[in-house]
Each structure stands twice: as structure tokens, then as C-alpha cells.
Amino acid sequence: MADSRRWVWWGVALGACLFVYFLHPILTPFLIAIVLAYMFDPVVDRLERFGFSRTWGVITVFALFIVILMTLLLVLVPMLAKQLLKLYELAPQILDWLQHSAMPWVQAKLGLSDGFWKFDKIKAAITEHMGQTTDIVGVVLSQATASSLALIGFLANLVLIPVVAFYLLRDWDIMMAKIRSLLPREREEQIVSLAKECHDVLGAFVRGQLLVMLALGVIYSAGLMLLGLELGLLIGLMAGLAAIVPYMGFIIGIGAALTAGLFQFGGDLYPMIGIVAVFMVGQALEGMVLTPLLVGDRIGLHPVAVIFAILAGGELFGFTGVLLALPVAAVIMVLVRHVHDLYKDSQVYKGEEPEL
Incomplete structure (x- = not known):
């Protein structure tokens, strides 16, 4: 009976994959x-x-x-x-x-x-x-x-x-x-618990990190435009989008802004210092205010997992894969965490002999 149920779940997973593959357009x-x-x-x-x-x-x-x-x-x-x-x-x-x-x-x-x-x-x-x-x-x-x-x-x-x-x-x-x-009655609580963990992981990213990205985009764009940088809005929004991975937005944004400032201001010291100050203030606000307030202490997706999930989803299913990447990554992350806990409690890890 257990084997038949297992095959049913594998069949459902395979059917979902085929559904996405053939209908993703x-x-x-x-x-x-x-x-x-x-x-x-x-x-x-x-x-x-x-x-x-x-x-x-x-x-x-x-x-x-x-x-x-x-x-x-x-x-x-x-x-x-x-x-x-x-x-x-x-x-x-x-x-x-x-x-x-x-x-x-x-x-x-x-x-x-x-x-x-x-x-x-x-x-x-x-x-x-x-x-x-x-x-x-x-x-x-x-x-x-x-x-x-x-x-x-x-x-x-x-x-x-x-x-x-x-x-x-x-x-x-x-x-x-x-x-x-x-849901199967005997597994309902376990499945609901796993779903809640997936919701917490995904929610920490979707509702938290995306708001952080939006806030940083506004901060960077407003600061650069106040300095008179002609490409300030474009660079600020680009840096905000790149903030999907921590520190990537800061690195890309300050590099692009300094390059644009070099051409526009001719290397004048004060505007360049102002550009650096805008990104330093943004980075400080992200670490001390935005992330604690909007994301909190919830466990989100690791930056490497985000990059890999988006690239893999885009390669397999195009834009549809990009949209599916983060939910699938959240589910996999929760399942891996539970497999890790089961392994740490297993006899294989502890090296204990089974009781007779």
C-alpha cells in the first residue's frame, strides 16, 4: 500500500512537470x-x-x-x-x-x-x-x-x-x-506544516526582498537625480533590481554611476563623492532599517539559490520558468532542510546499532 501511494505521488509530480513543459507558452x-x-x-x-x-x-x-x-x-x-x-x-x-x-x-x-x-x-x-x-x-x-x-x-x-x-x-x-x-487525512498536519514553511521562505523573499528592492531603487534614483546625474533614474532602478541578490545592486549601481559621473562631470571630485555617499547611505539603510523591517528574521532564499533557480528556470522553460523558479526553490529548500534533520537523527549519522 505504501509503495502504491509513493508511485501515485511520483505520478502527480511527473504530470505537473509535463503540464508545465507542454503548456508553458x-x-x-x-x-x-x-x-x-x-x-x-x-x-x-x-x-x-x-x-x-x-x-x-x-x-x-x-x-x-x-x-x-x-x-x-x-x-x-x-x-x-x-x-x-x-x-x-x-x-x-x-x-x-x-x-x-x-x-x-x-x-x-x-x-x-x-x-x-x-x-x-x-x-x-x-x-x-x-x-x-x-x-x-x-x-x-x-x-x-x-x-x-x-x-x-x-x-x-x-x-x-x-x-x-x-x-x-x-x-x-x-x-x-x-x-x-x-489532503490525505493522516498526512494533513505534516503537509500543512511543510506548506507553512514554504510560505514563510517564499514570503520572506517575495513580500520582503522585493519591497527592499523597490525601496533601494527609489533611494538610489532620488539621490542620483538630486546630484544632477543625467542617467540617475536608469542607474538607480537598475541597482534596485540587481538588489535581488544582496550587495549586487550596490556593486553594479556604484560602478555604473561612477562611470556615468566620470563622463558627465569630468572627474570633478565633489559629484563623485556625492555618488559614493548615495550608495553608502542606501546600503546602510538596507542593513539597519529596510531588511530588519521588511524581511525580519524570517529565513529567505540564499542568494546563490536565487541566482541558480532563476537561471535554471529560464533555461528550461523561458519566462515561465523564471516565474516558477522561486516557488520551486522555496519548496526544495524546505524539503532539503527536513531531509537534513532526518539524516542527523538517523542511525547512519549517529553510527548506532539498531535495537533488537
């Missing part, structure tokens, strides 16, 4: 909707405690989310488009500096051979494309409208995501209760 909007429902469920639950019905709580959360999102898009998209165009125009100058200043210095310090790195072809390619167009938004739109079918599919997914997320969020508690009612 259409799963993306549903997975994004599930992520939104998962993230906003605690907010709706809190509104219910204040007397809102479940439906009106979901409507309120969606209305606020759409207003904030549209405001950000109307403000940020034009600014980002201008900064992307500025970066596009600066690319040949950056390559010139790398070829004629940075690389000769590296070559002299490391004793490398002459011409070990060529930028001529890269520079020529960028210059050629700049001659063809100066409107990045136009390039993106032309690519997006190259296939009318792809554009229709994109718009359909864009409409589908909020619709699916609304119904999932409205019925979230009901679905969780039904899933729990289907």
Missing part, C-alpha cells in the same frame, strides 16, 4: 496572476478585518494598484526613454574611453599583449545603428508591431492578467480550504 499570464494574488492576499485579509467584504476588498486593492501603476508609468516611462536615448548616444564615448584609457592602463598593470581587446567593431556597429534611428521607442514599437498576431497575443495577455488575478484573489481563501480538504 500560455502559462505566463496565469502565473503572473497567481503571484499578484499571493502578494495581495494579506492586504485583502486585513481589509476584511476592517469590515470590507472580500469582493470590495479586492476591488479596493486593485483600484489602488492600478492608480499607482498608471501614475508610475506616466511619470517614469518618458523619463526612462530619454535616459535610454542618452545612454545610447554616450555608448561610443564610453567605448573610446575603454579602448584608449582604461584598457591601456589594465594592459600596463597586468603586462598584457598589445591589442588584446578590440572595440572598433562594437563602436562601428553602435554608430551605424545610431545613424539609422534616434528614437528608441520607435524601434521598440516597430519590433512589437512586426507581427500583428504577436501584438494581439500580447494585448490579450495584458488584459487576461488582471481578470484572472481578480478572481483568484477573491476566491483565494476558498481555494486554499478546498486544497486542504483534499
Whole structure:
């Protein structure tokens, strides 16, 4: 009987893998909707405690989310488009500096051979494309409208995501209760306990680390723009996104900001000190305020596990795999922890002889 149950569970796991493999091209909007429902469920639950019905709580959360999102898009998209165009125009100058200043210095310090790195072809390619167009938004739109079918599919997914997320969020508690009612009775408590651990691990990342990333993006962007850095918004948002791995956002952001500042301010000391100060303040706030407040002492995903999960998911299933990577990594992390505990309590680890 135990063997038959084990085979049933293996069959369910195999069926889930095959389902994702064959249907992953259409799963993306549903997975994004599930992520939104998962993230906003605690907010709706809190509104219910204040007397809102479940439906009106979901409507309120969606209305606020759409207003904030549209405001950000109307403000940020034009600014980002201008900064992307500025970066596009600066690319040949950056390559010139790398070829004629940075690389000769590296070559002299490391004793490398002459011409070990060529930028001529890269520079020529960028210059050629700049001659063809100066409107990045136009390039993106032309690519997006190259296939009318792809554009229709994109718009359909864009409409589908909020619709699916609304119904999932409205019925979230009901679905969780039904899933729990289907669990094997003798294993219900154990499975629920494992699911709670997975929820804690994933929640510490999704609801904690993502908020930290957002806060750092705002801090870095605001600080760099106050200093007058032309690419401040772009670099700040990039550093915030890179903060998905601790310290990566700081390293990438300060490197990109100092490079941009070198070209814009000509190596003037005070703006460069200001750039360093912005990232030092951001890093201090992350360690002393943001992470303790938003993530707390919950055990999240290890940075190496995050990198590996995202790369592996993207390689196997594309963007769908990226969305599935972190939940799967959270489950695997919890299971590995329990296997570790079982091993430490086993006779194999302790070297004890079984009692007769």
C-alpha cells in the first residue's frame, strides 16, 4: 500500500512537470496572476478585518494598484526613454574611453599583449545603428508591431492578467480550504506544516526582498537625480533590481554611476563623492532599517539559490520558468532542510546499532 501511494505521488509530480513543459507558452499570464494574488492576499485579509467584504476588498486593492501603476508609468516611462536615448548616444564615448584609457592602463598593470581587446567593431556597429534611428521607442514599437498576431497575443495577455488575478484573489481563501480538504487525512498536519514553511521562505523573499528592492531603487534614483546625474533614474532602478541578490545592486549601481559621473562631470571630485555617499547611505539603510523591517528574521532564499533557480528556470522553460523558479526553490529548500534533520537523527549519522 505504501509503495502504491509513493508511485501515485511520483505520478502527480511527473504530470505537473509535463503540464508545465507542454503548456508553458500560455502559462505566463496565469502565473503572473497567481503571484499578484499571493502578494495581495494579506492586504485583502486585513481589509476584511476592517469590515470590507472580500469582493470590495479586492476591488479596493486593485483600484489602488492600478492608480499607482498608471501614475508610475506616466511619470517614469518618458523619463526612462530619454535616459535610454542618452545612454545610447554616450555608448561610443564610453567605448573610446575603454579602448584608449582604461584598457591601456589594465594592459600596463597586468603586462598584457598589445591589442588584446578590440572595440572598433562594437563602436562601428553602435554608430551605424545610431545613424539609422534616434528614437528608441520607435524601434521598440516597430519590433512589437512586426507581427500583428504577436501584438494581439500580447494585448490579450495584458488584459487576461488582471481578470484572472481578480478572481483568484477573491476566491483565494476558498481555494486554499478546498486544497486542504483534499489532503490525505493522516498526512494533513505534516503537509500543512511543510506548506507553512514554504510560505514563510517564499514570503520572506517575495513580500520582503522585493519591497527592499523597490525601496533601494527609489533611494538610489532620488539621490542620483538630486546630484544632477543625467542617467540617475536608469542607474538607480537598475541597482534596485540587481538588489535581488544582496550587495549586487550596490556593486553594479556604484560602478555604473561612477562611470556615468566620470563622463558627465569630468572627474570633478565633489559629484563623485556625492555618488559614493548615495550608495553608502542606501546600503546602510538596507542593513539597519529596510531588511530588519521588511524581511525580519524570517529565513529567505540564499542568494546563490536565487541566482541558480532563476537561471535554471529560464533555461528550461523561458519566462515561465523564471516565474516558477522561486516557488520551486522555496519548496526544495524546505524539503532539503527536513531531509537534513532526518539524516542527523538517523542511525547512519549517529553510527548506532539498531535495537533488537
